[in-house]
Amino acid sequence: MYRYDKYDQAMVDARVEEFRDQARRRIEGHLTDDQFKPLRLKNGLYLQLHAYMLRVAIPYGTFDSRQMRKLAHIARTYDRGYGHFTTRQNIQYNWIKLEEAADLLGELATVEMHAIQTSGESVRNISADQYAGAAADEIIDPRPWCEMIRQMTTFMPEFSYLPRKFKIAVIASKVDRAALRWHDFALRIVKNDAGEIGFEVYAGGGMGRTPFIAFKIRDFLPTDQIFSYLQAVLRVWNRNARRDNIHKQRMKILVHELGEEEFARQVEEEFQHFLTLATDFPQAEYDRIAAYFAPPPFEQGLSDEIDRSDPEFALWVDRQTVAHKAPGYAIANISLKPIGGIPGDISADQMDLVADLAERYSFDEIRATHAQNLVLPHVRKQDLYAVWQALTEAGLADVNLDLVTDIIACPGLDYCSLANARSIPLAQKIAERFADRQRQQDLGELKIKISGCINACGHHHAGNIGILGVDKKGSESYQLLLGGSGDEETSQAKITGPGFDENGIVDAIERTVERYRAIREPGERFIDTYRRVGMDQFKEAIYG
Amino acid sequence: MVDRNPVAGGPGGGPGTLEPAPGGERDWLRFRDDPAPDEPAVTLDAFLDQSNAGSVRLEAGDDVRRLGPVLDRLRLVEVDFPRFRDGRGFSSARVLREMGYTGEIKATGDVLVDLIYFMRRCGFDSFAPNVPFNREDVNAAMSRYPYVYQPAADDAVPIWKLRHPDLANG
Ligand code: SF4
Numbered sequence: 001m002y003r004y005d006k007y008d009q010a011m012v013d014a015r016v017e018e019f020r021d022q023a024r025r026r027i028e029g030h031l032t033d034d035q036f037k038p039l040r041l042k043n044g045l046y047l048q049l050h051a052y053m054l055r056v057a058i059p060y061g062t063f064d065s066r067q068m069r070k071l072a073h074i075a076r077t078y079d080r081g082y083g084h085f086t087t088r089q090n091i092q093y094n095w096i097k098l099e100e101a102a103d104l105l106g107e108l109a110t111v112e113m114h115a116i117q118t119s120g121e122s123v124r125n126i127s128a129d130q131y132a133g134a135a136a137d138e139i140i141d142p143r144p145w146c147e148m149i150r151q152m153t154t155f156m157p158e159f160s161y162l163p164r165k166f167k168i169a170v171i172a173s174k175v176d177r178a179a180l181r182w183h184d185f186a187l188r189i190v191k192n193d194a195g196e197i198g199f200e201v202y203a204g205g206g207m208g209r210t211p212f213i214a215f216k217i218r219d220f221l222p223t224d225q226i227f228s229y230l231q232a233v234l235r236v237w238n239r240n241a242r243r244d245n246i247h248k249q250r251m252k253i254l255v256h257e258l259g260e261e262e263f264a265r266q267v268e269e270e271f272q273h274f275l276t277l278a279t280d281f282p283q284a285e286y287d288r289i290a291a292y293f294a295p296p297p298f299e300q301g302l303s304d305e306i307d308r309s310d311p312e313f314a315l316w317v318d319r320q321t322v323a324h325k326a327p328g329y330a331i332a333n334i335s336l337k338p339i340g341g342i343p344g345d346i347s348a349d350q351m352d353l354v355a356d357l358a359e360r361y362s363f364d365e366i367r368a369t370h371a372q373n374l375v376l377p378h379v380r381k382q383d384l385y386a387v388w389q390a391l392t393e394a395g396l397a398d399v400n401l402d403l404v405t406d407i408i409a410c411p412g413l414d415y416c417s418l419a420n421a422r423s424i425p426l427a428q429k430i431a432e433r434f435a436d437r438q439r440q441q442d443l444g445e446l447k448i449k450i451s452g453c454i455n456a457c458g459h460h461h462a463g464n465i466g467i468l469g470v471d472k473k474g475s476e477s478y479q480l481l482l483g484g485s486g487d488e489e490t491s492q493a494k495i496t497g498p499g500f501d502e503n504g505i506v507d508a509i510e511r512t513v514e515r516y517r518a519i520r521e522p523g524e525r526f527i528d529t530y531r532r533v534g535m536d537q538f539k540e541a542i543y544g
Numbered sequence: 545m546v547d548r549n550p551v552a553g554g555p556g557g558g559p560g561t562l563e564p565a566p567g568g569e570r571d572w573l574r575f576r577d578d579p580a581p582d583e584p585a586v587t588l589d590a591f592l593d594q595s596n597a598g599s600v601r602l603e604a605g606d607d608v609r610r611l612g613p614v615l616d617r618l619r620l621v622e623v624d625f626p627r628f629r630d631g632r633g634f635s636s637a638r639v640l641r642e643m644g645y646t647g648e649i650k651a652t653g654d655v656l657v658d659l660i661y662f663m664r665r666c667g668f669d670s671f672a673p674n675v676p677f678n679r680e681d682v683n684a685a686m687s688r689y690p691y692v693y694q695p696a697a698d699d700a701v702p703i704w705k706l707r708h709p710d711l712a713n714g
Contacts, residue, residue: 011690017688018658160662239607239632243604282708
């Protein structure tokens with residue numbers, strides 16, 4: 001894992017002091033909330049319905065036990081004993097006091113963490129494949145590039161006020177576990193015919209009220225030109241985007257208005273210009289960063305056998321673990337989706353337990369996923385039983401990875417000042433409806449995603465089944481969408497028809513799911529069946 | 545090699561002085577040693593039409609590259625920020641410096657004191673905000689960050705060069 005040197009530490013420390021000063025000016029009344037807002041938003045601090053919410057960056061979803069214990073400490077000291085993992089591989093705290101926020105950031109800085117650019121009109125925290133460095137199918141560990149891009153995009157002077165937020169994702173395998181093409185700018189690491197590593201580049205994706213799937217803007221970008229290219233993209237957008245309507249300022253809208261070809265042409269022109277400025281980071285800096293991501297010392301000669309005599313354990317292994325690139329190791333997924341729980345929520349005690357397990361069994365590494373779960377990336381197969389037992393005791397051993405109860409949900413009306421409807425209670429109701437284990441297993445992979453408003457933080461556009469909270473004459477109502485996906489065959493979900501109330505939507509989902517069960521062909525997942533038969537079959541089941 | 549960021553005292557400017565604006569109505573901040581141009585700035589279209597003007601005023605949506613052919617008769621470019629959220633002016637300033645312009649670039653309008661450090665890095669060297677800055681806030685903002693992660697339009701040495709002094713040759 002990357003470690004800060006004195007430069008990184010000095011930058012984060014300086015940011016804490018800057019914020020401390022700004023918060024003081026606000027508290028003493030020298031700044032109005034209007035003046036303070038853009039400053040706090042550059043530090044992940046939102047004013048929500050009941051309190052301030054702070055979003056802490058977990059760069060590319062990778063962190064360690066020391067950091068997790070600090071997050072637990074923060075949950076206990078500054079919040080109500082909980083944290084909430086988000087769809088951006090970050091963690092949020094919902095009950096923060098402005099007076100304490102600078103101290104909180106100061107504590108984060110002691111474990112090389114921050115909340116820089118986790119909100120506001122800036123380049124946000126970079127997403128990555130949560131199995132990076134462990135996945136059997138990756139070309140190379142993408143995280144050194146993520147870290148390099150993190151540094152390139154921290155406090156970029158020219159892009160101090162972008163038209164809107166800008167989200168980047170990086171993966172290095174064919175299978176897409178990071179919803180790549182739903183990002184403003186996305187890189188897939190590939191090898192060309194000459195065996196060189198480069199980036200396949202996508203641009204202009206995003207959810208929100210006008211969803212677009214990113215288009216491929218370049219087949220192959222040499223890795224040592226990434227900073228030039230990124231600056232070119234940002235400059236074309238920064239100079240040309242509309243500034244008169246906040247809903248039309250994301251880069252996807254500019255791409256749409258100019259057309260992909262013209263956008264690509266302008267980027268290419270600006271890119272050639274940036275190359276002449278020689279601002280790219282040198283190979284030596286990549287090498288320095290990559291050394292931190294050297295594979296951990298995997299033991300050789302381990303057996304791949306797993307003792308499956310405990311049937312409960314065997315079920316967990318089959319659903320929650322994934323192939324690792326090192327023989328004798330597995331990737332273990334920890335569900336943060338207990339039936340009836342709040343998706344992504346975790347208590348301080350549970351955080352400590354996960355930290356202990358990571359330290360003892362996973363080379364001190366933890367990952368946060370965009371599906372709001374956690375991962376222990378490097379567990380010896382012979383240790384899986386002990387890990388499972390500890391998780392079971394902590395209430396973290398649910399068996400539902402990618403199943404109908406592994407629901408993504410945004411905070412919704414329970415916390416969010418922009419919400420039209422509640423997301424969390426609905427997620428709980430759906431999970432309870434489908435709680436039966438056998439039924440879940442039988443239904444197989446089925447991704448439900450819930451957003452409390454059109455901003456789509458719950459990724460409803462990418463849900464196999466998506467749910468969108470809308471305000472219908474002052475009462476909460478939900479639209480149902482089908483057919484979305486964030487994987488390598490990215491697709492956008494479509495609205496089925498008229499919306500439902502809270503009970504109605506759960507029934508409608510059940511009718512949808514039962515229709516799938518009735519018509520699926522052997523081996524078909526829900527999304528496969530939907531793609532084969534289309535919307536009408538399901539509409540008929542839902543509306544009769 | 546300098547192990548501190550030299551932005552505040554960059555080329556063509558000392559630590560920055562607060563001086564009365566030519567019109568006299570408010571304080572403005574300037575990081576240049578040469579006398580301030582005092583002719584009124586004209587719009588981009590007017591400037592391109594008029595061969596004798598030396599100062600131009602760029603609105604946020606203006607294409608700064610149109611000034612490319614006439615840089616040698618320019619002494620002052622005012623870049624307006626209609627709202628602090630409108631960041632187009634940051635690119636305008638950096639593009640001007642990339643084109644080789646060495647005259648004054650003044651930020652006007654809704655300018656946040658907390659961002660002047662980043663504006664300096666883009667090439668701005670004077671500030672005439674709607675609401676006057678206070679000296680303490682200016683000093684705090686300019687001395688906040690000890691290093692920079694990336695090159696821009698100033699002479700600050702990016703962290704990666706400090707990390708690899710053997711590589712850095714300028
Ligand atoms: S989708 Fe809407 S309700 Fe949900 S968190 Fe985002 S802004 Fe809030």
